[in-house]
Amino acid sequence: MLRGFLLISLLFTIAIIAVFGFRGQKSTGSPLEIFPDMVRQMKVRAQAPLNFFSDGRGPRLPVTGTLPIGYEMPTPKTIATPAAITATVEALQTHPRVGFSVGTDYYDTGKMANNWGTGIPLELTRELMERGQQRFNITCAMCHGATAAGNGITKQYGLATVVTLQDERIRKMADGEIFNTITNGKNTMMAYGPNIVVADRWAIIAYLRALQRSQNAAIADVPEDHRAELEKQ
Ligand code: HEC
Numbered sequence: 001m002l003r004g005f006l007l008i009s010l011l012f013t014i015a016i017i018a019v020f021g022f023r024g025q026k027s028t029g030s031p032l033e034i035f036p037d038m039v040r041q042m043k044v045r046a047q048a049p050l051n052f053f054s055d056g057r058g059p060r061l062p063v064t065g066t067l068p069i070g071y072e073m074p075t076p077k078t079i080a081t082p083a084a085i086t087a088t089v090e091a092l093q094t095h096p097r098v099g100f101s102v103g104t105d106y107y108d109t110g111k112m113a114n115n116w117g118t119g120i121p122l123e124l125t126r127e128l129m130e131r132g133q134q135r136f137n138i139t140c141a142m143c144h145g146a147t148a149a150g151n152g153i154t155k156q157y158g159l160a161t162v163v164t165l166q167d168e169r170i171r172k173m174a175d176g177e178i179f180n181t182i183t184n185g186k187n188t189m190m191a192y193g194p195n196i197v198v199a200d201r202w203a204i205i206a207y208l209r210a211l212q213r214s215q216n217a218a219i220a221d222v223p224e225d226h227r228a229e230l231e232k233q
Contacts, residue, residue, distance in 0.1 A: 108198060110176030110183070117176040120206050122199060132207030135200045139192060140208075148211045161188045171212050175205050 033039070044050055050058035106112050107121045122128055137146065143162045145151040150164030163170075170178070182201045183193035196204070213221075222230060 106176065110174075110179030112176070116174035116180070118174040120175060120202050122202050122206075124206060128203050129207055129210060131200065132203035132205070135196065135204050136207050136211075139196060140204065143189075147215055148208060149215070165208060166212060166215050171216065175209075178205050178208070
């Protein structure tokens with residue numbers, strides 16, 4: 001009984017001191033730092049002079065030959081690329097504005113005036129679809145699953161909020177809104193704009209539409225002479 005009382009009053013005293021005690025007072029002296037970590041260190045501050053370099057400038061100029069990200073990279077001819085991919089990369093590069101979002105038009109934002117627009121602003125070719133499939137499998141499938149059913153591998157590791165893209169809401173969503181989700185992310189999905197060039201985002205959407213169609217098809221969508229094949233499987 002007495003032990004309990006002593007323990008409780010000790011905890012109580014500690015709590016009172018923690019809340020009200022040692023609040024310090026104003027001082028003009030430098031504070032006592034027991035572990036200063038890296039608070040004070042010699043470092044480069046943006047736009048500030050620095051005596052370290054002979055020209056007295058802190059920030060350095062980029063190394064000669066540095067390419068700003070988002071602009072066309074020279075494709076080394078020495079790396080063997082499968083013909084299909086080379087063809088697609090070239091096709092993408094012939095588009096006047098390969099790169100990351102730079103403009104305010106539909107192609108770069110997914111918006112037509114104030115609304116989400118719809119439609120793929122690139123020519124829908126087999127190459128574009130294959131490019132979209134490849135990019136989808138690289139950048140989206142680990143979360144959304146290979147058929148976009150929301151069952152990617154990350155779900156098994158606890159990313160519980162991944163949604164299925166086969167949902168009616170997403171099937172009916174404007175292409176431009178999906179473009180924006182890829183570019184800027186949405187709620188718990190992070191932005192993929194900095195990782196995927198604009199043309200590839202559209203290629204992914206084109207492929208996603210094909211996936212949605214494939215998972216919501218009726219037998220009537222299959223050409224008649226191919227129906228027998230399906231029934232066999
Ligand atoms: C790291 C996991 C992850 C990856 C990779 C990922 N997503 Fe998502 N995505 C999510 C999560 C989580 C949500 C649910 C967001 C929410 O509403 O909380 C989501 C939601 C969405 C939505 C629905 C947005 C809405 O309006 O409800 C779309 C469309 C989408 N993702 C498309 C994509 C596409 C296309 C890619 C590939 C470029 C991709 N996602 C890559 C995790 C991911």
